[in-house]
Amino acid sequence: MKTKDLVIIAMFTALIAVLGLLPAINLGIGVPFTFQNLGYILAGCLLGSKRGGLSVLLFVILVALGLPLxxxxxxxxxxxxxxxxxxxxSFPLVAYLIGLLTERQFHQMSVWQIFLINGLIGALLCNLIGGIFMAFNLHMxxxxxxxxxxxxIPGDLVKGLIAAILAVRLRNIPSIKRYLNTL
Known part of the structure; x- marks a missing residue:
């Protein structure tokens, strides 16, 4: 893996951490509504499966080590x-799967095509895994x-749409376009 890949992976890990600075919205069900999933969805869209998954895996490892991210x-x-x-x-898996489904045709995909992937994987699959895990932990x-x-799900779909719009807009910036072409 090249140095620039490691830097991009670290930058996306930092972006996900920064999104954690935005206050969570407590819905009273034991799991807060946060903005960090926007970061891991975007990592999958822009970095692809390997780099996106690694950036989110690094974030999860840092959380496991006790960093308050x-x-x-x-x-x-x-x-x-x-x-x-x-x-x-589920975060690294979701980023990996979004990257896997978008990386091959990313330059030809519309906002709506990317949003469909983000919605199915980033909103539905993440909540399915999270809900099942929550059931076991809360004995319900x-x-x-x-x-x-x-x-x-509605909020996560909005975040999936925002990530799709950002991904399509960012892919047209020359320096980002050059990097994405090397994926």
């Missing part, structure tokens, strides 16, 4: 065993947990 200044290995653990663990029926996390 999650929204609200949370971090630590114990979070992986609470209601939000499934979401945190899976169906009840999945009904509970439905509240996140």
């Amino acid at each position: 999650l929204s609200g200044g949370h971090g630590g290995f114990g979070l992986f065993f609470g209601p939000t653990g499934g979401y945190i663990l 029926p899976i169906l009840k947990a999945l009904k509970t996390v439905i509240v996140f």
Whole structure:
């Protein structure tokens, strides 16, 4: 892996951490509404599967080591065993899958095509994994947990749309376009 790839991976890890500075919205169900998933969705869109997945995996490792990078200044290995653990663990997978589905045809894809991928993977799959994990951690029926996390889907779809718009706009900036052409 080239130095510029490592720098880009680190920069996206930092971007996801910075998005954690935005205050979480507590919906009273044990899992807050945050803006960090915008970062991992965008990492998948712009960096592709390998680099996007690695940037988010690095973020998750830093959180596990105790760095307070999650929204609200949370971090630590114990979070992986609470209601939000499934979401945190799904982040690298989601970034990887979004990258896998967008990287080959990214330059020809429209905002709506990228949004469809972001919505299916970034909103639906993430909430499915997070909801199932939450059910086990809170000892509740899976169906009840999945009904509970439905509240996140509209906001996550909006974040998926924002990421799609940003990705399409950013891919036309000459320096970014040169980098994306090397993926």
